[in-house]
Amino acid sequence: MSTAPNVYIVFYSLYGHIYTLAKQIQLGLEAQGVNVKLYQVPETLSEEVLQKMGAPPKPDVPIITADELKEADAILWGIPTRFGSVPAQIKAFLDSTGGLWASGALAGKLTSAFVSSGSNHGGQESTVFNTLTYFAHHGLLYAPLGFADPHLFDVEEVVGGSAWSAGTIASGDGSRQVSDKEKQVATTQAKNFAKLVLAMHKGKAILEKANKVDEPQQTPVVQKQKEAAPAKEEQQPKPATPPKETKSDKTDKGVSKCFCM
Numbered sequence: 001m002s003t004a005p006n007v008y009i010v011f012y013s014l015y016g017h018i019y020t021l022a023k024q025i026q027l028g029l030e031a032q033g034v035n036v037k038l039y040q041v042p043e044t045l046s047e048e049v050l051q052k053m054g055a056p057p058k059p060d061v062p063i064i065t066a067d068e069l070k071e072a073d074a075i076l077w078g079i080p081t082r083f084g085s086v087p088a089q090i091k092a093f094l095d096s097t098g099g100l101w102a103s104g105a106l107a108g109k110l111t112s113a114f115v116s117s118g119s120n121h122g123g124q125e126s127t128v129f130n131t132l133t134y135f136a137h138h139g140l141l142y143a144p145l146g147f148a149d150p151h152l153f154d155v156e157e158v159v160g161g162s163a164w165s166a167g168t169i170a171s172g173d174g175s176r177q178v179s180d181k182e183k184q185v186a187t188t189q190a191k192n193f194a195k196l197v198l199a200m201h202k203g204k205a206i207l208e209k210a211n212k213v214d215e216p217q218q219t220p221v222v223q224k225q226k227e228a229a230p231a232k233e234e235q236q237p238k239p240a241t242p243p244k245e246t247k248s249d250k251t252d253k254g255v256s257k258c259f260c261m
């Protein structure tokens with residue numbers, strides 16, 4: 001196991017607000033000593049539609065494939081609100097992770113999100129809430145921000161974010177930029193998330209080491225059981241016909257046929 005864990009920031013950003021937050025979160029994570037890689041999800045809109053929506057060129061950040069998620073120790077998702085939920089681009093990418101689901105490749109990895117919306121009542125909380133089904137099905141462990149940063153209590157000015165995650169308010173025409181307070185909230189989320197990731201990474205390394213030490217003591221018992229096994233088989237006459245398929249066999253077959261890619 002490498003000394004520093006890898007955190008992937010996977011985002012979609014049409015007008016750049018989520019990208020700004022992603023870079024802020026990257027700085028916060030790196031300050032805690034974790035490795036960070038930034039990725040965008042693939043665009044699903046045509047150039048023509050993007051032009052009509054007034055989207056600027058995409059940032060120079062690699063586009064992720066589902067398989068690459070395996071290499072991450074933890075994943076942070078950058079998500080701009082669409083109708084109070086995740087945009088089609090994020091959903092399309094998550095829908096391409098069926099193979100990872102089938103192999104349990106993401107199970108047990110820490111995860112969280114950060115968001116942006118046009119208005120301050122536009123659905124930042126529901127956007128993160130709507131990621132939970134994906135996280136649960138993958139066995140990803142969602143770490144909320146909580147009220148970890150004092151700016152979340154600020155009522156003097158508009159501040160994006162909530163107990164669910166850091167966030168920014170872009171305004172209806174996208175003209176508002178990520179504020180210093182929102183950057184501070186994002187840094188707090190990054191710091192707390194990194195600490196969790198580091199604790200988990202170190203804990204896993206300790207467990208792996210302890211299990212290696214335990215191995216020689218377990219081997220003789222396993223060997224004894226193996227040696228005893230043929231004698232048992234000899235005592236039991238083999239059935240003339242193969243055993244009937246049980247209900248659980250059928251279920252297993254059904255599951256393995258299920259949407260595995």
Ligand SMILES: Cc1cc2nc3c(=O)[nH]c(=O)nc-3n(C[C@H](O)[C@H](O)[C@H](O)COP(=O)(O)O)c2cc1C
Pocket residue numbers: 012013014015016017018019080081082083084085115116117118119120121122123170174
């Ligand atoms: C189709 C569409 C739906 C949107 N739905 C919402 C919404 O429900 N609530 C809201 O506050 N903003 C909404 N917005 C505004 C976006 O959330 C905002 O443009 C985005 O957060 C800016 O992030 P970005 O600069 O990273 O793209 C919507 C924008 C589009 C294009």
